[in-house]
Amino acid sequence: MLTVHAYAAPSATEPLAPTTIERRDVGPTEILIDIKFAGICHSDIHTARGEWGDAGWPIVVGHEIAGVVAEVGSDVSKHKVGDRVGVGCLVDSCRECDSCKQGLEQYCLNGNIGTYGGIGRDGKPTAGGYSTHIVVEEDFALRIPEGIELDEAAPLLCAGITLYSPLNHWDAGPGKKVAIIGLGGLGHMGVKIAHAMGAEVTVLSQSLKKQEDGLRLGADHYYATSDPATFEQLKGSFDLIVNTVSANLDLDAYMSLLRVDGTLVEVGAPEHPMSVKAFSLLPGRRSLAGSSIGGIPETQEMLDFCAEHGLGAEIEVISADKINEAWDRVVASDVRYRFVIDTATLG
Incomplete structure (x- = not known):
């Protein structure tokens, strides 16, 4: 067993605090990763604060991991010591069901195993x-290509794949009009990726305060909702709308912005049940769908795509003693656009 430094949430109401945790010995098909950077995802906050149910405190969160292989098991063939690797939201799945066999481990029919x-x-x-360290199966560690800095790569393991997967699945590309709700x-990764795919990209944001950023990141248009x-001006405009907002929105209003056969994809996770009227769907044969991260093959595809197009997250690197402050800023939407922890400051 390896004792490592970490930051944990002791309960749903207490601030995160330094601690130590134990990592298991490296098995034959596992690798030990020296974590260099960890992104802060809003999911971390929802989980640790009990907003999605009992988290089993104390809990160490974080599923946007970028680091370097420090040790490999005897049967490992995909990675070697010194390789740059990442870990996203999953560290295992059954590997036997139809979803897993298709590389859709995020939809494992027997339940995948979350990184925390x-x-x-x-x-x-x-x-x-x-x-500072994590032990994972080699199949669930992703290769981070040269051309992406590790700190900018960390958020790609959740934020990047969460947007890449629906944009890829619903064929965002040349000739397609795509809207991203929320910057x-x-x-912000959705804008970058959709633009790199060749789509015409529109940001739909509550206000215009981030308009300059949106256009810089690759948006062609920017509107205040x-x-x-x-909503009158953009009625029937889009082939695909991806909603990244975790608050409950008026989905009927947004459905009206879709073209015939258009799809609104939900990737945010609002607290309350979503409501949509039948007559927001029936005219125009519109669809309301959901999407959750990506499988291991698609996540690797996303990383390779981002390296090819020079895409990384827009980040603010922080030390561990700023984590609680960063969480408060995330809740207040006061970050452009992802906090990343320098894990060297954990111990």
Whole structure:
């Protein structure tokens, strides 16, 4: 066993604090990763603060992990010591169901194992990337290509793949009009990726305060949804809308912006049930869909795509003693556009 430094949430109401956790010995098909950077995802906050249910405190969160291989098991063939690797939201799945066989481990029919808050095959709770090291199966570690800095790569393991997967699945590209709702940690990657895919990209944001950023990141158009004229002007405009916002929105209004056969894809996770009227779907044969991260093959494809197009997250690197402050700023939407922890400051 290896004792490593980490930051944990002791309960749903207490601030995160330094601690130590144990990482298991490296098995034959596993690797030990020296974590260099860990992105802060809003999911970390929802989980640790009990907003999605009992988290099993104390809990070490973090599923946007970038680092370097420090040790490999005897049967490992995909990675070697010194390789740059990443870990996203999953550290294992059944590998036997139809979804897993298709490389869709995020939809494992027998339940995948999350990077934190899950129970690993060793029977112990999984602990995430707010730590200095992690042990994972080699199949669930992604190769980070040269051309992406590790700190900018970390958020790609969640925010990047969460947007790449629906844009890829619904064929964003030349000739397609794509709208991204919200320009935050998820949305800013959606703009970058959709633009690189060749789509015509529009940002739909509550106000115009981030308009300059949106256009710089690759948006062709930027509209304020607080202006009722926006919905009149853009009616029937888009082939694909990706909603990154975790708050409950008026989905009927946004459905009206779709073209015939258009799709609105939900990647945000609002607290309350979503409501949409049948007559927002029936005219125009519109669809409302959901999408969750990506499987291992698609996540690697995303990383390679980002390296090819020079894409990384827009980040603010922080030391571990600023994590609680950063969480408060995330909740207040005061970050452009992803906090990343320098894990060298954990111990």
